[in-house]
Amino acid sequence: MPTRQTSKPRSRRTAEARPYHHGNLRRVLIDAALQLATEGAEVSVREAARRAAVSPGAPFRHFPNREALMAAVAEEAQRRFRAEIEAALREAPASPLDRFRAYGLAYLRWAMRNPAHFEIISTGRYFAHGSSEELTRDNAELIGLSEQMLADAAAQGLLRPADLKRIQIAGRALVYGFARMNLDGHFPRWSVEASEIERMAEGVIDLFIAGIAKP
Amino acid sequence: MPTRQTSKPRSRRTAEARPYHHGNLRRVLIDAALQLATEGAEVSVREAARRAAVSPGAPFRHFPNREALMAAVAEEAQRRFRAEIEAALREAPASPLDRFRAYGLAYLRWAMRNPAHFEIISTGRYFAHGSSEELTRDNAELIGLSEQMLADAAAQGLLRPADLKRIQIAGRALVYGFARMNLDGHFPRWSVEASEIERMAEGVIDLFIAGIAKP
DNA sequence: TCTTAATGTAATCGGTGATTACATTCGCGG
DNA sequence: CCGCGAATGTAATCACCGATTACATTAAGA
Numbered sequence: 268m269p270t271r272q273t274s275k276p277r278s279r280r281t282a283e284a285r286p287y288h289h290g291n292l293r294r295v296l297i298d299a300a301l302q303l304a305t306e307g308a309e310v311s312v313r314e315a316a317r318r319a320a321v322s323p324g325a326p327f328r329h330f331p332n333r334e335a336l337m338a339a340v341a342e343e344a345q346r347r348f349r350a351e352i353e354a355a356l357r358e359a360p361a362s363p364l365d366r367f368r369a370y371g372l373a374y375l376r377w378a379m380r381n382p383a384h385f386e387i388i389s390t391g392r393y394f395a396h397g398s399s400e401e402l403t404r405d406n407a408e409l410i411g412l413s414e415q416m417l418a419d420a421a422a423q424g425l426l427r428p429a430d431l432k433r434i435q436i437a438g439r440a441l442v443y444g445f446a447r448m449n450l451d452g453h454f455p456r457w458s459v460e461a462s463e464i465e466r467m468a469e470g471v472i473d474l475f476i477a478g479i480a481k482p
Numbered sequence: 483m484p485t486r487q488t489s490k491p492r493s494r495r496t497a498e499a500r501p502y503h504h505g506n507l508r509r510v511l512i513d514a515a516l517q518l519a520t521e522g523a524e525v526s527v528r529e530a531a532r533r534a535a536v537s538p539g540a541p542f543r544h545f546p547n548r549e550a551l552m553a554a555v556a557e558e559a560q561r562r563f564r565a566e567i568e569a570a571l572r573e574a575p576a577s578p579l580d581r582f583r584a585y586g587l588a589y590l591r592w593a594m595r596n597p598a599h600f601e602i603i604s605t606g607r608y609f610a611h612g613s614s615e616e617l618t619r620d621n622a623e624l625i626g627l628s629e630q631m632l633a634d635a636a637a638q639g640l641l642r643p644a645d646l647k648r649i650q651i652a653g654r655a656l657v658y659g660f661a662r663m664n665l666d667g668h669f670p671r672w673s674v675e676a677s678e679i680e681r682m683a684e685g686v687i688d689l690f691i692a693g694i695a696k697p
Numbered sequence: 698t699c700t701t702a703a704t705g706t707a708a709t710c711g712g713t714g715a716t717t718a719c720a721t722t723c724g725c726g727g
Numbered sequence: 728c729c730g731c732g733a734a735t736g737t738a739a740t741c742a743c744c745g746a747t748t749a750c751a752t753t754a755a756g757a
Contacts, residue, residue, distance in 0.1 A: 286753080288704060288705070289704080289705075292705085311743085311745085312745065312746090313743075313744060313745080321705070321706090322705060322706045323707095323745090323746095324705075324708095324746085324747085324748090325704080325705050327745090327746070327747085328703080328704055328705070329704090332745075332746075333744095333745065389668075390666050391667045392666075397670070427692075429689060429692075433682070433685045433686060433689055434689065436660075436686060437686040437689050437690060439659070439668075440655075440659035440660040440686060441652060441659055442655075443659040443662065443663055443668075444655035444656055444657070444659020444660065444662065445655040448654070451604060451607075452606045452611040452612075453654075453658075467651060470645070470648045471648060471651060471652040471655060474649065474652050474693075475652060475693065477644075477693070478689075478692070478694060501722080503722055503734085503735060504735080504736075507736085526712085526713060526714085527713080527715090528713060529713095536736070536737090537736060537737045537738075538713090538714090538737090539715085539716085539717090539737065539739095540735075540736050540737075542714090542715070542716085543734080543736070544735090547714075547715075548715090
């Protein structure tokens with residue numbers, strides 16, 4: 268046996284079934300980070316590695332840095348977000364304003380039931396804004412959807428005269444603001460009942476639509 | 483000279499004017515942290531200490547932990563925020579809806595010109611929510627102000643029939659959402675001109691008020 | 698099979714929040 | 728005026744984190 272004094276390289280095959288190669292680390296790390304976020308904890312690469320039962324340096328074989336991991340997490344979350352909204356829209360009425368309402372409702376429901384994911388998606392604090400191609404594309408399509416609904420509504424004469432772009436941004440701000448108020452703890456008291464907040468979200472959306480719709 | 487081998491305790495009085503006791507550390511640390519935030523950097527206790535030309539442990543004589551420092555920073559920022567809104571309200575018209583508009587405008591202008599401060603105030607990510615008595619009190623008073631305006635407007639028959647609480651929350655969500663969209667980088671393209679965003683903010687507020695006002 | 702690239706490990710670095718023991722100074726009571 | 732205790736700053740240290748590097752192990756294809 269030639270010079271071989273480093274460590275204990277005997278590939279131990281005892282009880283521990285996990286092979287040297289994890290086989291699925293990237294995916295498992297993303298899920299672990301997603302889980303971490305869900306639990307409200309700070310997402311650290313080390314903790315994700317710990318949960319994957321892997322060394323602290325291993326994740327950097329799959330992600331150049333922490334930001335890249337967070338971007339991957341955001342992509343996954345955004346995928347689910349978009350899927351839920353499109354599903355809600357699929358079984359929504361045909362009227363543009365009804366669809367607009369269903370859109371806002373689905374948006375807020377998801378944001379309030381997946382606060383940590385929504386936070387990662389929307390904040391841009393966890394990874395550089397525009398760092399992910401897929402993320403910005405998905406987001407742009409979602410925005411385009413709402414613009415289309417408003418354009419349809421205007422074409423059918425359902426809206427009071429107003430700048431469409433302005434309506435679109437106000438609607439986004441309203442819904443985004445409500446979601447973030449929930450995230451940031453601005454609903455302290457009556458938030459004991461999550462359903463109460465969702466009811467309020469519905470009311471706020473209806474108020475907005477009543478404000479832009481032709482009387 | 484008795485046993486005295488520790489360090490070099492000779493109180494050096496050479497060129498360096500700063501006395502052992504800083505005299506004003508707490509205040510200087512808050513300002514340094516505020517400055518740090520303004521520069522967009524992560525606010526770390528060590529960096530604040532560095533800027534105050536003081537050892538890394540010194541800040542902990544004035545703040546039990548990082549959170550407490552951030553809370554103090556938030557209190558200072560909130561004080562300025564509230565002062566600006568009250569100033570704007572002082573020279574606003576008497577009509578409730580005009581005052582409501584002035585309120586929203588002052589809110590958004592400050593938030594967009596002091597993004598880092600607004601972030602620290604509103605997010606609750608830098609210190610425990612409700613950890614500061616003053617902060618929650620100030621905030622409650624600000625909210626009470628807006629509620630009063632809406633109540634006045636309703637009493638004067640200026641509003642379309644709607645739940646006041648609902649209007650109030652929608653208004654807060656709208657304005658908070660717009661401010662956060664700006665913070666979180668949701669205004670990428672046409673944001674080259676800051677005045678452009680402020681113009682849009684004005685338009686969004688007007689749209690909202692037109693939506694709740696009696697036609 | 699055997700060579701090479703992919704993947705995981707171990708050790709290490711600099712930065713950070715936090716704690717502790719110690720040094721220095723201020724301010725108040727004698 | 729003195730001196731003692733409280734307040735305040737320093738130095739050293741710890742654990743954790745992101746990141747890098749050298750190395751070990753394995754999978755996969757020529």
